[in-house]
Structure formats: structure tokens, C-alpha cells
Amino acid sequence: MYGYEITQKVKELTKGELNITEGALYPSLHKLEADGLLDVEMVKVDNRLRKYYKLTESGTKETENKLEELQNYLQTMQSLIGKLA
């Protein structure tokens, strides 16, 4: 996927709940690319060059780890709030 496509796809899939701003998207993509989590390819589309991103193998693993971390965090918070309530 390319940058613009990501912003639109996220908006569409979350029905506008999540809005990735352009100023935040590209720095994040560039950081992930530099960390080796994203692979890039430049493709000529119409009259311009387009940069496509895709997850590398380590990027896919990292995504799974981060999601698991997030789920664990949410579970901990839910159980904590449940006990405190």
C-alpha cells in the first residue's frame, strides 16, 4: 500500500473513527522502514512515481507482538478496574 491509500483505507475501515494525519503518517512509515519492519518499492503510476510499503517478515512478527502486548495491557487494565470498582 502507498501513503495516501493507507490514510483512506484506515478512514474507510474504521468508518472515520481513526484519522491518520499526513504529518504523523510519513514520519512513522519512514521510521518503520529504517527499522527494517517495512519493505519499499517505487513504481511508476500514471505520470509519477509511487512508493509502496509492505511488511517484512520481522515487521509481521513485530505486529503480532505489539497486538499481543496491547491485548495483555487491555486485559490487565480491565481486571484492575474490575477489582477497584
Add this chain to the structure above:
Amino acid sequence: MKITEQQIQELYTFTAKHYVEFYDVQTELVDHLANGIEAQWEENPEVKFEDALRIEFKKFGIYGFSDVVEQKYNALSKHYRKQVYKYTKQYFKLPKIILTLFSFWALFKLLTVVENKNYIVIPLFVFLFVYQMWYLIFERKKRKKIKQLTGKDWLFQRITFELGGLVHCINFMLYVPDLLNFNNPWSLRYQIIFSIGTVLYILILYVGVNIVTPKLRVQAQKQFPQFKFI
């Protein structure tokens, strides 16, 4: 309605005017702006190109493109240094560690044998200084040549020129005489620190200049095959 070739060039000029001097960064922003403008035209074909562009640019926030450029520069510099670290680590694993340890020992032995340390320290510093200067001049020429050939400035070129920020090590060399008191006899600790520090310094420089810089150039070549960097 689609963006014309001339409008694409206008977008490149627009990004340049907003302090994005590197083509490898401009290209992605140009495509993004073009996509946004085309999406606006799909909804309302009457919107003028300039107005649509203004709306798209506003989406980048009050800092415009500066955050994108700065973060990209930081990310690529960090990537360069990480690569240097990765390849330098190999010199501490078999079989290369033998050479590394031998270099530490050889320099240390020389320092213990030669009474006047200046006979070792001065040639070493001159060699390191000349080596770094040679690299900077070589990279500067290469950067100019690539700019002449492609007609563009490239961020990756700036990163390799600065060795991902490691070029500031040159400044560190200026403080070494203060750190190590050359006029007094050296203690064992001084000799060990100097031997390890110097070999590490040479290793890091060697890895940056001979391994990471060419790799980054190959990577850029892969992304932009229509240009010639190698």
C-alpha cells in the same frame, strides 16, 4: 480528472519551496498531494488545482513538510548507525575477533615498547585525519557528480556524506590530546584505553566507509533504477 505532467512538476517545485530539497523525499510527497487533488476532483471537478493543493497541504499541519523531512533524516541516520553497529559486531565474533584482538594487542605492545608515544600517536592521528578527509572529499565529489547526472539532490547522499552522524567523531579527535596527557608517562590504564579506543574508531570508520555507505547506495539504486548512483 487526472493530474498532468506539468502539474506534477509544479508539485515538485511546491515541495522545494516548502523546504523539501531532496528528490527522494519530494517524490513521495508529490504523489500524496497528487492523489489528494485527484480525489477532490472526483468529488468536484470545478476545484482549481491551486485551491485543491492548498487544501491538501493544510492537512500536513502547521509545520508543513518540515516534520516529514526532519523525521526521515533522523530515521535514515539512525538506520545508518544501526547498520554500522551490526557490521562492527561481526568483528567481535569468530573468525574476525582474532584480527580485532590482535590489533588491540599490537597497538598496546607498540605503546609499551616505544618510549616517545608521539612516534605512534602522531602518525596514527595523521592517518585517521587524512582517511576521513579523503572520504569527505570523495563523497562530496560523488554527490556533485550524481547531482549533475540526475539534476537532483538526494537525502541518502547527505546521510552517507555525514556517515549517519558519525562524522562528528572528527570533532572527538580534537579532544583526545586533552583526555590523554601526552607529555607525562602513560599509565597502563591510558595505554589500554588508547589501544582499544583507536582500534574501535578505525573499525567503525572502516565499516561505515566500506560497507554501510555502498550498501545504502545500492538500496537507493534499487528504489530509483532510472537514475545512476553506482
